[in-house]
Amino acid sequence: MKIDIIAGARPNFMKIAPIIEAIQQKKEAGINIDFRLVHTGQHYDRAMSGRFFEELNIPDPHINLEVGSGTQAEQTAGIMVKYERLLLQLPCDVCMVVGDVTSTMACSITAKKLNIKIAHVEGGIRSFDLSMPEEINRMVTDSITDYFFTTSAYANQNLKHEGVPDSKIFFVGNTMIDTLLKNEKRFRQPSLWNEHNLKQGNYFVLTLHRPANVDEPYQLENLITEISTHVNDMPVIFPVHPRTAKTLAQANLKLTNLYMVSPLGYLEFNYLVKNAKAVITDSGGVTEEATVMGIPCMTLRNSTERPETVSIGTNELLGIDPQAIKPALEKLLIGKWKKGAIPELWDGKAAHRIVEIMASIK
Numbered sequence: 001m002k003i004d005i006i007a008g009a010r011p012n013f014m015k016i017a018p019i020i021e022a023i024q025q026k027k028e029a030g031i032n033i034d035f036r037l038v039h040t041g042q043h044y045d046r047a048m049s050g051r052f053f054e055e056l057n058i059p060d061p062h063i064n065l066e067v068g069s070g071t072q073a074e075q076t077a078g079i080m081v082k083y084e085r086l087l088l089q090l091p092c093d094v095c096m097v098v099g100d101v102t103s104t105m106a107c108s109i110t111a112k113k114l115n116i117k118i119a120h121v122e123g124g125i126r127s128f129d130l131s132m133p134e135e136i137n138r139m140v141t142d143s144i145t146d147y148f149f150t151t152s153a154y155a156n157q158n159l160k161h162e163g164v165p166d167s168k169i170f171f172v173g174n175t176m177i178d179t180l181l182k183n184e185k186r187f188r189q190p191s192l193w194n195e196h197n198l199k200q201g202n203y204f205v206l207t208l209h210r211p212a213n214v215d216e217p218y219q220l221e222n223l224i225t226e227i228s229t230h231v232n233d234m235p236v237i238f239p240v241h242p243r244t245a246k247t248l249a250q251a252n253l254k255l256t257n258l259y260m261v262s263p264l265g266y267l268e269f270n271y272l273v274k275n276a277k278a279v280i281t282d283s284g285g286v287t288e289e290a291t292v293m294g295i296p297c298m299t300l301r302n303s304t305e306r307p308e309t310v311s312i313g314t315n316e317l318l319g320i321d322p323q324a325i326k327p328a329l330e331k332l333l334i335g336k337w338k339k340g341a342i343p344e345l346w347d348g349k350a351a352h353r354i355v356e357i358m359a360s361i362k
C-alpha cells in the first residue's frame, strides 16, 4: 500500500513525524506499506518548516508543491492544481492528511476526486465556529474521509452525530503527543534563558497567530499590553508567528517585561513551556502540549475544537476580549489554577495504532 502523507504548515510536522517512523518500521518488518511525503509549501521559512524536519528527524519530502502564501482561495487552488498533476502522473492508494490547515482540505478534495481513499488524522474535531477557516477545512475534509483517526471521545461523538458509521472511526490518540513524549528528554534550553534570567516558574510563554487576534493592530496591542501589565513584572517570552510579525511591524509597544523573539525550534519552545508559570496562547496544538505537561494554559479564543484540554486538561478559554486577561492572571497568581489530567490514549502510541490499522486494510 502506497500512502501519500501530506504536510504543509508548522503544526503538521509534529503530527506526521511519528507516523512516518511507524511506517518505516512496518516496512522494515516486511509489511507491504510505504509512503510518499508531499510538502505543499504552505509554510516555507526555515523557522516554520525546515527546522522541524531536522529536529524531529523527518525525512526530506519527496515532493514540494511550493504553493507559498496567498489568500485562502489562492492557496487552496494552487495546491489542488499541483497535487492533481502529481497524482495523475504517480498515483497513491491512500491520501493521509493531518489537522485542519488549508493543505489538509485542498489535498483531500483533490485525491478524493481521483477516487483515492482519504485518511484523516485528527478527524472529527469541531469548534462549531464557521468564522475560522480551519472549521471549514475540517468539515469539508471529514465529509469525504474514509478512515477517521480520532484524538478524543468528543471527536468520535461529533462524527457519530454527523452520521459517520462506527466502522470508519478509529480512536487512536494523538500523534502530536507521540512527538512530545518521544522528545521530552531532548528539550533544549534556549540561549534567551540566561539572557533574561529565566527560572522555572518565573516567566510566561505567549503565542498568538489567529486572524481575530493578530490581523488588527489595536486588538493585538491591547492583548499584549494587558498580559504584560498583569503578570507581576514576570518576563513574557513571545515567539512571534510571521503572520503576527506583519502587524507588529506597525506597532509601537514599549513593555519592559515583554521579549519578542523569532519562532523557536520545537525542542527550545517546549523546554520553555515545560518550565513556565503558564502559557497564554491561541494555538490549538500548544493547548494539548500544555495539558500533557501539566502547565496552566489560557486560550485567547471564543471556542475550541479541543474541549478535552479544558474539561480534562489545564486549559481555560478566556475569549478574545482583553478585559478577560486580568482576572484569569489573578486567579493563577494566587495559586488557584486547576491541576488537570491527561486525556485518554494520549500515551505516545497513536501513530503505531494508525499504522497497524492501515497495514490491515485490504
Ligand code: UD1
Pocket (backbone or CB within 6 Å): 009, 010, 011, 042, 043, 044, 045, 048, 069, 070, 100, 101, 102, 103, 133, 134, 209, 241, 242, 243, 246, 284
Ligand atoms: C496556518 C493555518 C492555521 C495554523 C497555522 C499554524 C490555515 C487556514 N491556517 O495559519 O490553522 O494554526 O498555520 O502556524 O491553513 N508566512 C511567512 N512565512 C511562512 C509562512 C507564512 O512569512 O513560512 C506569513 C505570510 O505572510 C502569510 C502569513 O504568514 O501570508 C499567513 O500564513 P498562512 O499559511 O496563510 O496562515 P497561518 O496564519 O500561518
Ligand code: UDP
Pocket (backbone or CB within 6 Å): 010, 011, 014, 207, 209, 239, 240, 262, 263, 264, 265, 266, 267, 269, 270, 282, 283, 284, 285, 286, 289
Ligand atoms: N511551536 C514551536 N515553536 C514556536 C511555537 C510553536 O515549535 O515558536 C510548536 C508547538 O510546540 C506545537 C506547534 O508548534 O507543536 C503548534 O503550532 P501552531 O501554534 O503554529 O499551530 P496550531 O496548533 O494552532 O494549528
